[in-house]
Amino acid sequence: MADDAFAALLPLGWDDGWAAALADVGPEARPARVLQHHGAGLVLAFDDGPRTVMFTVRLDPEPTVGDWVAVVDDEVVTVLPRRSLLRRRATSGGEQQLAANVDRLLLVCGLDRPVKDGRIQRGTAIAHDAGAEPVVVLTKAAGNDVDPEEAAREVRAGNPGVPVLVTSVREGIGIDDLQELIAGRSVALLGESGAGKSSIVNALLGTEVALTGEVREGDSKGRHTTTTRELHLLADGGVLIDSPGIREVGLVTEAEAVEDTFPEIAEVAETCRFSDCSHEGEPGCAIRAALEAGEIDPVRFERWKAYRAEAEAAQVLANPVEARKAGKRFAKMAKEAQRRKGRR
Numbered sequence: 001m002a003d004d005a006f007a008a009l010l011p012l013g014w015d016d017g018w019a020a021a022l023a024d025v026g027p028e029a030r031p032a033r034v035l036q037h038h039g040a041g042l043v044l045a046f047d048d049g050p051r052t053v054m055f056t057v058r059l060d061p062e063p064t065v066g067d068w069v070a071v072v073d074d075e076v077v078t079v080l081p082r083r084s085l086l087r088r089r090a091t092s093g094g095e096q097q098l099a100a101n102v103d104r105l106l107l108v109c110g111l112d113r114p115v116k117d118g119r120i121q122r123g124t125a126i127a128h129d130a131g132a133e134p135v136v137v138l139t140k141a142a143g144n145d146v147d148p149e150e151a152a153r154e155v156r157a158g159n160p161g162v163p164v165l166v167t168s169v170r171e172g173i174g175i176d177d178l179q180e181l182i183a184g185r186s187v188a189l190l191g192e193s194g195a196g197k198s199s200i201v202n203a204l205l206g207t208e209v210a211l212t213g214e215v216r217e218g219d220s221k222g223r224h225t226t227t228t229r230e231l232h233l234l235a236d237g238g239v240l241i242d243s244p245g246i247r248e249v250g251l252v253t254e255a256e257a258v259e260d261t262f263p264e265i266a267e268v269a270e271t272c273r274f275s276d277c278s279h280e281g282e283p284g285c286a287i288r289a290a291l292e293a294g295e296i297d298p299v300r301f302e303r304w305k306a307y308r309a310e311a312e313a314a315q316v317l318a319n320p321v322e323a324r325k326a327g328k329r330f331a332k333m334a335k336e337a338q339r340r341k342g343r344r
């Protein structure tokens with residue numbers, strides 16, 4: 001049983017694991033979950049309610065929405081070790097933390113504009129990178145020309161293994177399913193401006209807590225109504241993290257997160273004769289064979305290649321020394337694997 005002292009935090013996701021992490025900080029520490037992050041401070045949920053705490057010391061990692069933090073004398077002293085972190089490449093090139101300790105990531109796409117597979121696959125890779133489960137949520141299912149079930153079928157076909165949900169907040173379609181998806185979990189919303197993220201928050205909270213904005217006539221572009229990330233607590237427990245619309249989802253993921261997004265391709269690639277096969281025409285390339293046999297989708301293959309390159313490049317930029325070491329380690333491993341194969 002989680003520490004009774006902080007039972008009021010249970011609906012926010014407090015559990016024995018967090019209690020143990022807090023105990024490691026010290027007996028005087030109190031736990032809180034980050035609801036919002038402003039320039040100067042954090043809005044924190046304590047067991048006796050929310051309160052803003054100003055930054056006094058620099059912390060590493062810097063707390064982000066969804067984090068559990070330890071507070072002593074109204075000062076955040078540390079971020080409790082995260083179970084997951086959603087992150088993307090910032091426009092500046094560095095890494096941007098999106099949300100911490102998220103179990104599921106809802107990739108929100110409005111059916112009032114074309115659904116782009118690339119966005120879904122990038123979102124899926126970000127979810128896998130964080131160890132969160134991706135779910136595609138198609139919103140605005142009513143009142144436009146597209147057949148929502150047909151759209152869902154296409155997304156399913158392009159993204160095997162990723163659940164797809166059709167919703168409309170206006171007509172109340174799929175809201176129960178959304179509720180079920182969240183039930184007691186920490187769930188974050190990702191999608192471009194105007195997709196309908198804040199509308200989902202309002203539908204699930206049953207009140208207009210989150211500001212929503214009209215989309216532009218003509219191109220259905222949103223107006224970036226939501227400007228900060230914010231964690232909302234649902235009545236039955238579980239939290240929903242709303243965020244500003246994101247146009248570009250740059251990857252800073254580990255290459256494995258991309259593999260998890262394209263499992264059928266990664267699986268075939270493992271059977272290439274050379275473990276560092278570039279699939280550009282080496283002998284014994286299983287990928288080339290599968291492409292020729294029509295067993296893998298060439299579009300997904302090209303995406304897989306591009307995202308792997310992007311993830312690797314981002315890793316090198318983020319941490320040149322480590323990446324070089326990993327590169328050497330990898331090269332050595334690959335050589336050894338080839339030698340072993342040769343002996344067979």
Ligand SMILES: Nc1nc2c(ncn2[C@@H]2O[C@H](COP(=O)(O)OP(=O)(O)OP(=O)(O)O)[C@@H](O)[C@H]2O)c(=O)[nH]1
Pocket residue numbers: 139140141142143167168169170171191192193194195196197198199200211212213214215222223224225226227243244245246
């Ligand atoms: N018809 C219809 N309109 C919707 C639905 N969901 C959202 N909208 C409308 O779409 C517009 C944008 O919705 P928001 O919820 O503000 O979108 P958002 O993703 O939060 O946008 P940003 O905060 O800018 O990132 C609003 O005018 C909503 O009323 C829906 O299911 N059906």
Ligand SMILES: [Mg+2]
Pocket residue numbers: 197198199211212225226242243244245
């Ligand atoms: Mg919004």
Ligand SMILES: [Zn+2]
Pocket residue numbers: 269272273277278279280284285286287288
């Ligand atoms: Zn190959």
